[in-house]
Amino acid sequence: MKNTVVKTDNELVKYIKEVGESNFKKCFQCGTCSAVCPLSTEDRPFPRKEMIMAGWGMKEQLVSDLDPWLCYYCGECSKNCPRKAEPGELMMSLRRFLISAYDWTGISKLLYKSKYAEYIAILIVALGVLIEWAVLFGLHPAAGATLGQAVSPDKIDYYFDWPITVFLGVMLTSFIYNMFRKTVLSDAGVKIPLKLYFTEAWSLMFNFFTQYRYAKCDDSEGTSSKKLTEGKYNFWLTHLFLMISYVILFVGIVFFLDWFQNENSLPYLHIILFDYFASIGLIFGTVYFIVKRLTKKIERSKFSHHTDWMFVILLFLTGVTGVLLRASIVYNYSVSAIFYIYLVHLMILFPMLVIEVPFSKWSHLAYRPVAIYFANLKEKAKSLNNENAEIS
């Protein structure tokens, strides 16, 4: 075995303690957690190694570790841990750490450390929206103006939707590149052939749209249909429903905003997709997770960090004000009522997008499938290397 000097970082240990409720320092390395984990693989089992890496503050190893993203907090590890060290919660804390490690701006770290920083950040963005709105549309709708005149969809597109899309795109892309650098490029042991990036791309899409790893959390014997009727897939399906709803609404608002501001002669598809499916998904999903977090009955909802609450509450409020706005348009409320509801909706939506998407909990939507993709790439590349080594 190669002798390596492990660099440890005490500040990191403190940070990981701050951003979650795992007692990882209590771990005595028995290996129960890795053994019971339904998701970890034979070659690189987790979370036992993460427990010791966190305990020692092994920054280099932690930053390059993709495994926290492969963990879905099934909770088997925490349930069986003989030290009550909460390995599942440690993986959650590590995801928070990784989000702040990929973020080169340092904002994430601030938001994870202090809830007041998060409140202030949200207020600043909300205030920014208010100012921008006041400049564009004033603080009252002009008398007798139609909705289209008072709040022009084109202006919303030009000054709100498209800039935010570009901003989020640039931020996330740069963070994902950072992640790629730290987790894939930094690993000198693996050279990934270009071809693999394309042949493995399916896993990115597949995991993004199915979140299939959730289903593997329950590895007991029994058919899928039986597990479905027993409610073992409820969390997964609700999470998926919420995510799909979110994506549908985001795409809809950015590219087809005029549909939302138009009360008649709408495509049938629009009503089904946006007004019913996605609205229900957003509100049902967020309420479901709020209830889970309040009742704390399952392992993965036992602990809630302030960023968890902020994300799910902002998402819920976005959904509620969105549905209210849409209803006020469909049922022909007065233009001035719609005007204010619209403003409030944006003052909640934009902080949610600006703060949560690149810097906080939302970003797992991007990092999870990307991490699975990267992990697949590394694994495939390794087995290719081994095959080549055998041939030569």
Next chain:
Amino acid sequence: MSELNNENPVLIIGGGHSGVSAALEITEAVNKKVYIVEKKSYIGGRVLQMYKYFPKLCPPFCGFEINTKRIKSSADDNINFLVSSVVEEINKEKDGTGYIVKIRQKPQYINDNCTVCGECAKVCPEDRPNDFNYGMDTTKAIYMPALSTFPLKYSVDDNYCKFSSCKKCEEVCSYDAINLNAKENIIELKVSDIIFATGWKPYNVEKLENLGFGKFRNVITNVMMERLAADNGPTGGKIVRPSDNKEVTNVAFIQCAGSRNENHLPYCSAICCMASLKQALYLRDKNPASSPTIFYIDLRTPGRYENFLNKAQIDKNIKFNKGVVGKISEDHATGDLLLDVEDMLSGKKNKFRAEMVVLAAGMYPNIKDDLKEIKIGGDIKIDIDENGFIFNENYEGGIFSAGVAKFPLDVYMSGQSATSAALSVIQHNAKL
């Protein structure tokens, strides 16, 4: 030496190795009577159920037999045994000189005329699971509890005996040793001191649901393994597995089954590492083709026991896996067991196949449950720690503990703790 207050006897609760040792140490040193109250119908406790035990790896015949020999050569009625008996009440004597103890003794169906000829068991029509062998075989309802039973006589299991509707044993006994109409006795004693030597039982490993004890037949406990290896055990000393009586070679020993687990027993049971090492060697001795694997967190072999570990490690057929088993499933076709486990030294996780699994069940102090059954006067101080052991001895009151009632110990250390308790009793009774 100062004079000794020997008006009242000493009560020793528990007639296992610790209780008997304490009784001998007291009576051999000073002129004081002791009463040993034993729940079972024989003394010797768990030591008798061992195949071999530390430090010299002797079977109970060369170990505990020495104690019975010492009892036999002790002065008349200095040591009194109340077998099949439990303490029901302990109250302070009003003048503050000791305790009044109420003991309930189950009916003594067999008297001292018994010659252990065995004719009674031959005619007995009723079977009972043999608790001495942890239910791995059966005996008749009238039975010899163990090969080296002391007091040497048969016992009747009143949960299985049909009594007046049968009476076959009574009729066949030619020594007039059986009386199925015997009644229970209530005995009241005034004692100066009390030693709790209540011992332990293996932790109920069924609570470790992931490990499948009680669900999969080939998952057994370490105490059962002792019986399998013992020549007087259910298999005559052949280590075979329960599902098909196949002689096993590939056996997995799982350490810390209950111990060092905050969901079960938070403490280390102190003996299980040594027990598993010892049992791995049983297997190697009995079958050269065998290859046991020990799954551990860390191996705890204090002091000179380290040598024993070295001995086991030299044998290349004994494998060690750092990393405990998370989950066990059964291959229904073969009865083999599949263990989910990480090998920490390589960092790989695998499914390990074993023919039989031995769980190193932790030690659970009997006193924890016993104290719920005994009515104890409110002014009597017995310090129980959060795990149920009697930790802080009440010197003024003359209440002491010995053996595993104190904390997890092996046989050898139990003997030492018994000597310590005996000395405490003598000091407590010294007239200054």
